[in-house]
Amino acid sequence: MQPVAITREISPAFADCELTHQPRVPIDMVRARAQHEAYERALADAGYRVERLKSDADMPDAVFIEDTAIVFEEIAVMTRPGAVSRRGEVPAVADALEAHRAVRRIEAPATIDGGDVLVAGRCVFVGLSSRTNRDAVRQLRSFLASYGYTVCEAAIEDCLHLKSAVTALNNDTLLMNPRLVNPQTFTGFEIIEVDPEEPMAANALRLRDRIIFPSAFPRTAIRLRANGFRVATIDASELAKAEGAVTCCSLLVDATEA
Ligand code: CIR
Numbered sequence: 001m002q003p004v005a006i007t008r009e010i011s012p013a014f015a016d017c018e019l020t021h022q023p024r025v026p027i028d029m030v031r032a033r034a035q036h037e038a039y040e041r042a043l044a045d046a047g048y049r050v051e052r053l054k055s056d057a058d059m060p061d062a063v064f065i066e067d068t069a070i071v072f073e074e075i076a077v078m079t080r081p082g083a084v085s086r087r088g089e090v091p092a093v094a095d096a097l098e099a100h101r102a103v104r105r106i107e108a109p110a111t112i113d114g115g116d117v118l119v120a121g122r123c124v125f126v127g128l129s130s131r132t133n134r135d136a137v138r139q140l141r142s143f144l145a146s147y148g149y150t151v152c153e154a155a156i157e158d159c160l161h162l163k164s165a166v167t168a169l170n171n172d173t174l175l176m177n178p179r180l181v182n183p184q185t186f187t188g189f190e191i192i193e194v195d196p197e198e199p200m201a202a203n204a205l206r207l208r209d210r211i212i213f214p215s216a217f218p219r220t221a222i223r224l225r226a227n228g229f230r231v232a233t234i235d236a237s238e239l240a241k242a243e244g245a246v247t248c249c250s251l252l253v254d255a256t257e258a
Pocket residue numbers: 017018019020061064066067083086114115116161242243244245247248
């Protein structure tokens with residue numbers, strides 16, 4: 001069965017996005033939309049059926065759909081985003097996911113962004129960040145207990161989400177900036193480090209047969225290719241101005257149906 005990638009259109013209010021580490025700079029909306037379409041085309045080229053949800057002027061960050069849910073083989077977990085401005089993004093994504101998975105919901109006082117959840121095989125790492133707290137780790141662990149996942153906390157520094165610091169290239173290999181997260185948290189994994197001149201390059205989107213990766217990080221792309229990964233590059237420069245990267249613009253739903 002064809003895998004699905006759920007994306008969300010860029011809000012007309014994108015310029016009012018949340019910013020944590022970067023200064024606000026003008027975003028070229030025409031370019032941002034073109035980049036987002038190219039991203040969706042890259043997903044389609046890799047065999048995904050792209051299902052794009054609508055957004056609205058009251059949800060500036062809606063394009064970063066990854067933060068609203070965590071999709072596992074067995075269930076989907078709806079988040080309670082750490083930024084209050086983003087909580088209204090969740091219901092429409094839950095409606096879309098209900099067609100594919102049994103849906104569970106993170107409840108207050110827990111907060112969590114999907115960008116803080118790294119899944120590699122049966123290991124789930126949760127970044128404790130300005131968006132994600134320990135109540136969320138506990139709730140996620142209880143949802144996953146019967147499916148054999150191990151849920152571990154990870155401390156991060158100087159970045160928005162855990163997946164700004166580390167992402168999975170396959171079930172055994174991680175792409176990491178060791179200045180943002182402690183490699184010892186990930187014992188047993190092969191680690192490829194980003195090029196030191198590209199500190200924000202640790203966010204890569206793992207698809208079935210390739211990695212989608214920002215063209216802004218050519219040195220790290222060379223490292224990925226040298227390690228045998230097939231890399232498809234896209235320009236995500238306008239999305240990066242909103243502190244977004246490649247994992248955050250889709251939710252990948254593999255073929256297992258609920
Ligand atoms: C935010 O601060 O929530 C958005 N401007 C960026 C979210 C990026 N999300 C992600 O990398 N998972």
